[in-house]
Amino acid sequence: MPLPPDFLAALANLLPPADLLTEASDCWTYGYDNSKRHAPPEAVAFPREHDQIVSLVCLCNEFHIPITPRGRGTGTTGATVPTHGGLVLSLERMDKILRVDPDNRLLVAQPGATNLAVQQAAAAHGFFWPPDPTSAAVCTIGGNLAYNSAGPRAVKYGTPRENTLGLRAVTGDGRSIRTGVMTTKGVVGYDLTRLIIGSEGTLAIITEAVLKLTPKPAAKRTLQAVYADLDSAARAIAAIMAQPVVPCALEFIDGSAIEMIRSHSRAELPQGAGALLMIEVDGPPTSLEEAVGEIMRAAKVSGCLSVKIATTQAEVEALWATRKALSPALRTIAPKKINEDVVVPVSRIPALIEGLQALGRRHEITIVNFGHAGNGNIHVNLLIDPDDPRQAAAAEHCLQEVFELVLRLEGTLSGEHGVGLVKRDYVALEIDAATLTLMRGIKHQFDPLGLLNADKALPPAAIT
Amino acid sequence: MPLPPDFLAALANLLPPADLLTEASDCWTYGYDNSKRHAPPEAVAFPREHDQIVSLVCLCNEFHIPITPRGRGTGTTGATVPTHGGLVLSLERMDKILRVDPDNRLLVAQPGATNLAVQQAAAAHGFFWPPDPTSAAVCTIGGNLAYNSAGPRAVKYGTPRENTLGLRAVTGDGRSIRTGVMTTKGVVGYDLTRLIIGSEGTLAIITEAVLKLTPKPAAKRTLQAVYADLDSAARAIAAIMAQPVVPCALEFIDGSAIEMIRSHSRAELPQGAGALLMIEVDGPPTSLEEAVGEIMRAAKVSGCLSVKIATTQAEVEALWATRKALSPALRTIAPKKINEDVVVPVSRIPALIEGLQALGRRHEITIVNFGHAGNGNIHVNLLIDPDDPRQAAAAEHCLQEVFELVLRLEGTLSGEHGVGLVKRDYVALEIDAATLTLMRGIKHQFDPLGLLNADKALPPAAIT
Incomplete structure (x- = not known):
């Protein structure tokens, strides 16, 4: 829907021409985020100060124009896609x-x-x-x-x-x-x-x-622990988080992901690796050896094949190379993979991983898991081609079951990606109706006309 | 106002007699908290489970009966005083x-x-x-x-x-x-x-x-640092918080408080002490010596008279005895003192203390300061007799100026005691009208009839 001429005229009064886009071709890119969903806005404003934003928002309220605030569009859930058109407020300047x-x-x-x-x-x-x-x-x-x-x-x-x-x-x-x-x-x-x-x-x-x-911590040590199978890695994660030394990173990569890295990069990995942990410990240099010792003791559960400690910066980089090779490898294999970032209590990671493997087998979908294990935040990647209708349908069923599994394990649907557009229809699985009603009531207090990033984060209210 | 008989009958249906008080004499104590303010409730309920609370709250909504939830009444701001009477929900069971x-x-x-x-x-x-x-x-x-x-x-x-x-x-x-x-x-x-x-x-x-x-940290060390004057102690606090080792306690006591302790307890303190810091550092034993060293280096600003490290549990207790002697001493001297718990950014503590001393002199009020210096959270005690009208009036003016000083220093009116009844009329000094309106709108979403702890925490809305 084109913007009313009066609105456009008022907009041009609020911002210099260099801070405003109204041509469809100029606005196009501001309709994307990293979810790869798209909806074009009718205008993009680049405010430079607080008071300009007040004026812009008041103007949009006057004309009932949807507003979508936006940073650099790196989000993965479509939360900055202006589904209702209107004005994108790009805050990059x-x-x-x-x-x-x-x-x-x-x-x-x-x-x-x-x-x-x-x-x-x-x-x-x-x-x-x-x-x-x-x-x-x-x-x-x-x-x-x-x-x-x-x-x-x-x-x-x-x-x-x-x-x-x-x-x-x-x-x-x-x-x-x-x-x-x-x-x-x-x-x-x-x-x-x-x-x-x-x-x-x-x-x-x-x-x-x-x-x-x-x-900034004075010193840091990086470790890589390799496991024969997922289950032993999951037990190691739980053991590490149950002892007093808190690592400053505890990243997890499963066997499918390791295979992918092996075939798409030069990262060195032992044969037969079913899972891998990248662990970092930071703190004062005097206590670091002891802290590393505690972590290693916890990491060496049965099924642990090796634990390497990097001693030089080059070794640190070599260890992280494995983790960093993962995303490019995944993108090569499945450019349209579905990537969820569910969370479960740390002790439930073994049950989650086991459940995910079963779901993958049942729905004939390759599922690759990695993520921030210390928080129980696992990135679950469904390697499908969504343009293939059979795979897309299977993925939809599988995803629903992944979420049900996560909630059965006392987890949450997202640890850091958020809801945006892509998880909106699943939110009611996690949050009960009374609590959702309260959230909508709060939204109404901040945004009575519902212009600000409408229909994101919360599921639409049922018609009553 | 007596409770409607129908309400009382319904109440008696929801709770066994042992979990309900309705006699005025039984209810009386549940009208107090540690602010020493008082207003008697008409009934006190002792729910034992979630669903009972749902029923009680629904009943109160039906009859428009005010509800005041309550723990053990140790709060100091009157937040659990049932100023509108009605039902106290004591959650102690x-x-x-x-x-x-x-x-x-x-x-x-x-x-x-x-x-x-x-x-x-x-x-x-x-x-x-x-x-x-x-x-x-x-x-x-x-x-x-x-x-x-x-x-x-x-x-x-x-x-x-x-x-x-x-x-x-x-x-x-x-x-x-x-x-x-x-x-x-x-x-x-x-x-x-x-x-x-x-x-x-x-x-x-x-x-x-x-x-x-x-x-739990594996080990802890306790230090006491004594300063010639407030200013040097305040500089030490800022220096300690500007270096990487974060103490697990950094408590401050000013000169007036030290004098009070000296005359009301046997705690040993050097002569000429203008201020004192109690510092605790915790962590793994291997790095504790180094951490203590860093803290001591930061603590030894000019004006530092001594730094003692406790090496035995008895010494730890002796050091803390000073801090613990403070509250009883204050209670003896000024049983009705006004105790505020303002906060300023750590680097502004010197300016706060200097300002407080000036206010004390101007209003002829003894002000004693101590508190959680690492957070900039200073307990400001005005030692007055509120029953003396002249002192009460001076304290009121002084308090207003204390709050204005705190806000000028980018601080906040309360760090942990909260607002309750006693600071309600000062909240609008800190929070602007638009933000307060939003908070009231949120309150309305949770509690449309305004029955839940009405008129606490936020100032009453101006009539519009």
Whole structure:
């Protein structure tokens, strides 16, 4: 639906021409994210400051124009695909780091600053911000907060919810709000900071974030443990997480994934490997040997074929090469694979993996698993061609059963990718109707006209 | 206002006589909390399970009866004082620990379980739950969550918001909800867990909590550092928090407090002490010496008179004796003192302390400061007799200026005590009108009739 001329005229008054796209061909790319779904917006705005966003959102409310906020589109769930058309608010030009305050262990950034830029600014003072998605070099802080994106380090250092102190934001109806504090404690008012984090841009547009910094550990050691089969690796994960030393990464790769790496890269892997763990331990150098010892003791369950410790940077890189070869290999084999990021309690990983193998056999689908095992966050990849109707139908049944399995094991449907469009229809499997109604009521408080990233994150309400 | 006979009859149908109080004299004590404010409820119910709470809340909604949920009444802000009368829901008999799951580092408890009972159940498996209010022996998990109560360990391990995975709860209109997950990651739906934590029982009644456990550190060292004046202690706090080793406690006591301890206890303190820090460092034994060394280097700013390290348990206890002598001494001197728990960014502590001294001089009020310095959470005690009208008026002016000072320093009005009744009228100094309106809108979603702990935590809305 074309935008009303009055709206377009008002839009042109709010932004200089260089910060606005209205030609269909220019707007096209802003209809994608990394889910590869697409819907074209009618206009794309590149605001540079908070007050511009207030004006833009108020204007959209006046004309009932859908708004889709967006970072760099690295999300995998279609959450930034403007399914209703309207205006995309691309925050990539609001990319300033406004303040680095090492004495108070905080950093204030605009939403368009990349995760990498934040890490570099923090590192200059000996700090880091724990969330580390694979796309850190390009993905934005605003996106990280919108999806509560994490990465390997979450097992020790938590997700954005544990590493953000406060926000400045604009609600769906154009009100400016400030949430949280500039301190590590604060109990005045309701916690809107965490409510907005992970809400996938459906409640408010983040315009500034106060990030909590953590001192960089003085030293780190990298280990690779190889197992004869999945079951022994799963038991090792549970054993590692049941003892006091918390690794700063505990990544898991299953046998199918290892085979894939072996045939698509030069990474060296022992024959007969059924599963592999990449483990990192950080801390003060004096206690690192002992910590590594504890981890190794826990890792050496029966079925453990080898544990290697990297002693040089080159060895560290060689060990990680295996993990890094995985995504390109998967993309080569199944460019349209379905990638889910379910989570189960750590002790249920063996049951999850066993269940997934059974489902793969029953539905005749190759399932490849890897992921952040220390959090129980397993990336389940269904290697299918969705353009083949038989495979697509089998995958749909299989996926439903994967989710049912995960929930039976007290897990959750997503650990870091979020819901967006692609998991929306499964949310009601996990969250009961009363709780969903409450969430929709909260959404309505932030965004009475339902213009802000409509129909994402929550399933549509049943007609009553 | 007496309760309607039909309501009382229905109440008696929901609970056995032993779990219900309706005599005014029996109900009287349930009108207090540790703020020493009082308002008597008309009835007190002691539910034992979730479904009873659903029925009770639905009944209250039917008859428009105010509901005040309550743990053990150790809060200091009047948040559990039933100012509108009605029904007090005392959760003390829902005190079961439902599950301890060391493999998944979690514990499930009912709200009436004490903090101590949780710690003991966790300790049996080598774990602890980080929040450690001074009242841990008697205060309940439900209360800890309702107020996001913390304690000294928060500086390293965080508050309940960082240490809770999920909740089961009953909303103000009697709906059963489940929030969060059983895992350390989860991004499906909005984060209602943290929204309810710290909402002071105004949104929902927590009936079950999934607590995240942390492995007990293998070793701990206790230090006491003494300073010639406040300013040097404040600089030491900032220096300690600016280096990588995070202490697990960093407690601060100012000169007036030291004098008080000296005259009311046998704790040994050097002459001329203007301020004192109690510091604890935990971790693996192998790195503890080095960590203590780093902390000592940071603590030894100019003006540091001595740093003592305890080497035996007796010495640890002797060092803590100073800190522990403080509260009894304060109670002796000023039984009705005003105790605020403001927070400022750590680097602003010197400016806060200097400002507080100036305010004390100007208003002729003795102000004694101590608290959790690593979080910038300072307990500011105004030693006045509120029954003396002149002192009461001076304290009111002084308090307003204390809060204005704190907010100028980018701080917050409360770090762990919360708002309740006593800070309600100051909240609008910190939170802007748009954000408060949003919070009230959220409250309305959980509790449409406004029966649940009405008029607590948020200031009443201006008549519009």
